[in-house]
Amino acid sequence: MSDSDSRTLVILKEKGSTARLLNLLRFYMRPEGAPEGPPIFRNRLLRRAIVTKHCVAANDRSFADGRRHATKIILPLNAEDLRLGGRYFLLGQDNYAEVRRELWGDAHEDRSHDEEILGLLEGAPSLDPFLLREVFQRSQVRIDPAFLDLSENDQMEMFNFARSELSALAVALFGDAAADTDMQNKLVRKLLFNDETGQIEPLRLALKLDENNYAEGMFAWKGFLYFKWRYSKLVEEAPDVARGLQQVYATGNLDPEEKSAIRETRDNVSRRLAELTAAIPPFLSAYDNALSQLTEGGDASAFRDFLLDSPRIFLALGERMGVLDHIISVWSFMFPAGKKPMMPGSDLMELLAEFETLLTRFKYATPRSIQPVEDPAQPRAATG
CATH class of the missing domain: 1.20.140 (Butyryl-CoA Dehydrogenase, subunit A; domain 3)
Structure with a gap:
């Protein structure tokens, strides 16, 4: 693992996630422990992984197809000292079959579930928690929503932003009665937060x-x-x-x-x-x-x-x-x-x-x- 990857791990230990980085390890480092509901991954190592959207270097031989970007899964060596770095693999890399055997062995049910999740992460344009929640819901994947936490303040800000954006649409759909704040709130909740x-x-x-x-x-x-x-x-x-x-x-x-x-x-x-x-x-x-x-x-x-x-x-x-x-x-x-x-x-x-x-x-x-x-x-x- 490169020095820049190790530095990223140290940053994430404190910061959490960004649009290109999903830090699952942080949930297992909290004093109160990880959320009690279904985790994103079933595999013990993947549950504590850090997922990144990775730019593939021109001289990177991990892929025969010459792709320019990939999804990297980082498995920290020591959760207490992230400066030590960790192992990683890229989804779809040339020796991916070996990675699968090492991670899951013969646990086909767990592997099937986890590989579905990995596929969804790879296909997502961003690792923003709001978008990932939508990705999982569309595929009927049940996880504890706390793993994709959007702060209450962010949720409220986005709700108010969307209500302002969609007020004209509410009137166009439901007539002048939609100028009522409750009608607008209902439309926004239906569009943004309906399960x-x-x-x-x-x-x-x-x-x-x-x-x-x-x-x-x-x-x-x-x-x-x-x-x-x-x-x-x-x-x-x-x-x-x-x-x-x-x-x-x-x-x-x-x-x-x-x-x-x-x-x-x-x-x-x-x-x-x-x-x-x-x-x-x-x-x-x-x-x-x-x-x-x-x-x-x-x-x-x-x-x-x-x-x-x-x-x-x-x-x-x-x-x-x-x-x-x-x-x-x-x-x-x-x-x-x-x-x-x-x-x-x-x-x-x-x-x-x-x-x-x-x-x-x-x-x-x-x-x-x-x-x-x-x-x-x-x-x-x-x-x-």
């Missing part, structure tokens, strides 16, 4: 969607609302991170070449982080435009078309939001407001290089209208 599919029959009929397409569209719709709320929070923190990147001080004895490398990497991270921050709003605007055509123009077909295409847009947006959320969350944790950003030069270079690797995942272009639907990193296949 079932969240089906709102008048909306499904207006959009002329069958139940399967409706369920897929609702999942992505919840994701768009969540990402829009998260983005509104992140852009408030982004200026502090940008300033911190320019002010960060590398301690220790560094030669001129090392200082130059840190400056160059820092400037590259700053530029690409600004590009990423600016690249996300057009994705959200595509959603806003489609919804406004329904609520203001009464054009259900535009929003229907958006929902049918939304899973593809949602995946592209989710990857970008995951990187932005992760970088801002980790930086803000390591260098709280009011604290001068400084760290040993070697550690700073590793941190900046990690950020740079994440940010170079995407190629940016100025989108036109609804062009962000196309993921520049994964061009859509042409249809005849």
